[in-house]
Amino acid sequence: MSYGKELAAAKNAASLAARLCQKVQKALLQADVQSKSDKSPVTVADYGSQAVVSVVLQKELDSASFSLVAEEDSGDLRKEEGKETLQRIMKLVNETLASDGTYGNAPLSEEDVLAAIDSGRSEGGPSGQHWVLDPIDGTKGFLRGDQYAVALGLLDEGKVVLGVLACPNLPLSEEKVGCLFYAQVSGGTYMQSLDGSTPTKVHVTDLDNPEEASFFESFEATHSLHDLSSLIAKKLGVKAPPVRIDSQAKYGALSRGDGAIYLRFPHKGYREKIWDHAAGYLVVAEAGGVVSDAAGNPLDFSKGRYLDLHEGIIVTNQKLMPALLKAVKESLNEKASSL
Ligand SMILES: Nc1ncnc2c1ncn2[C@@H]1O[C@H](COP(=O)(O)O)[C@@H](OP(=O)(O)O)[C@H]1O
Numbered sequence: 001m002s003y004g005k006e007l008a009a010a011k012n013a014a015s016l017a018a019r020l021c022q023k024v025q026k027a028l029l030q031a032d033v034q035s036k037s038d039k040s041p042v043t044v045a046d047y048g049s050q051a052v053v054s055v056v057l058q059k060e061l062d063s064a065s066f067s068l069v070a071e072e073d074s075g076d077l078r079k080e081e082g083k084e085t086l087q088r089i090m091k092l093v094n095e096t097l098a099s100d101g102t103y104g105n106a107p108l109s110e111e112d113v114l115a116a117i118d119s120g121r122s123e124g125g126p127s128g129q130h131w132v133l134d135p136i137d138g139t140k141g142f143l144r145g146d147q148y149a150v151a152l153g154l155l156d157e158g159k160v161v162l163g164v165l166a167c168p169n170l171p172l173s174e175e176k177v178g179c180l181f182y183a184q185v186s187g188g189t190y191m192q193s194l195d196g197s198t199p200t201k202v203h204v205t206d207l208d209n210p211e212e213a214s215f216f217e218s219f220e221a222t223h224s225l226h227d228l229s230s231l232i233a234k235k236l237g238v239k240a241p242p243v244r245i246d247s248q249a250k251y252g253a254l255s256r257g258d259g260a261i262y263l264r265f266p267h268k269g270y271r272e273k274i275w276d277h278a279a280g281y282l283v284v285a286e287a288g289g290v291v292s293d294a295a296g297n298p299l300d301f302s303k304g305r306y307l308d309l310h311e312g313i314i315v316t317n318q319k320l321m322p323a324l325l326k327a328v329k330e331s332l333n334e335k336a337s338s339l
């Protein structure tokens with residue numbers, strides 16, 4: 001099955017959402033930061049990006065069967081104290097849609113924006129098609145002025161069949177910043193600029209010597225156990241220090257061979273969400289990489305909004321995976337016996 005129409009819509013949606021995010025990041029005011037009940041920061045750009053993606057996908061594709069699993073919901077925006085924020089989001093969304101020319105003829109109302117955000121409440125699952133969206137992945141990086149990504153995937157019968165990652169702050173070349181990665185199942189992974197330069201096919205590194213490998217991990221130590229990654233890297237013989245960057249930009253960078261390994265070990269009790277990995281997973285897999293949990297099982301995106309995982313997520317190429325799995329297993333055993 002080909003997903004050409006869906007891919008074109010997804011690339012449009014993610015690029016436009018990235019444009020909105022860039023505008024906000026440039027003008028970042030402290031007042032833009034709200035606190036969700038889980039205390040994670042959420043900005044007008046997270047909501048705005050989610051609304052833009054939802055609107056564009058529904059305009060481009062059959063909106064009757066539209067299903068979206070996305071991170072944000074409009075709960076806080078419907079409260080009295082959310083009114084001003086909602087106004088700002090509506091303005092941003094309308095400006096962004098108008099800047100494209102194709103979508104801006106009728107401005108959205110507040111209610112339209114709320115509805116667009118809430119279209120992301122789908123539970124996903126093993127049957128049918130579901131879009132999976134992280135409107136800003138790496139909100140903490142976004143707020144710091146660092147890396148973030150708009151991450152959009154498509155599930156079909158429980159499998160990721162499309163992945164699009166817009167990474168506005170990731171260098172494309174020596175002169176240019178801003179990358180759009182996209183992958184279609186069995187179709188490879190491509191990278192282009194956010195304003196639509198000619199795509200180039202990308203591939204993960206073909207390195208087979210761990211001593212020459214470098215590895216990525218979260219910038220945020222609360223998101224991933226840095227000590228455990230160091231132990232694994234040491235066992236494997238990796239010499240280079242960790243490269244810490246926010247968001248699924250790590251998957252994008254890995255897909256083009258910038259680094260060889262990505263290690264993610266959340267603190268105990270944390271449950272990974274599908275929107276944090278769906279797009280990145282396909283971008284790496286179609287570039288020849290392998291993504292698995294710490295026990296070597298493939299990730300299962302068909303279980304709803306969460307991923308059920310063993311311990312963590314590891315990513316590398318096919319040559320390095322056996323040695324990496326061994327180092328992970330030994331390190332986890334050591335950690336368990338030292339407790
Ligand atoms: N305690 C925790 N452990 C692991 N991941 C966490 C976490 N708290 C938040 N996250 C997730 O980590 C994502 C960012 O990934 P990274 O650490 O690679 O930059 C966040 O996405 P959002 O920024 O979209 O909320 C969030 O879903």
Ligand SMILES: [Mg+2]
Binds near residue numbers: 040139
């Ligand atoms: Mg978040």
Ligand SMILES: [Mg+2]
Binds near residue numbers: 134136138275
């Ligand atoms: Mg995220």
Ligand SMILES: [Mg+2]
Binds near residue numbers: 135
């Ligand atoms: Mg997010």
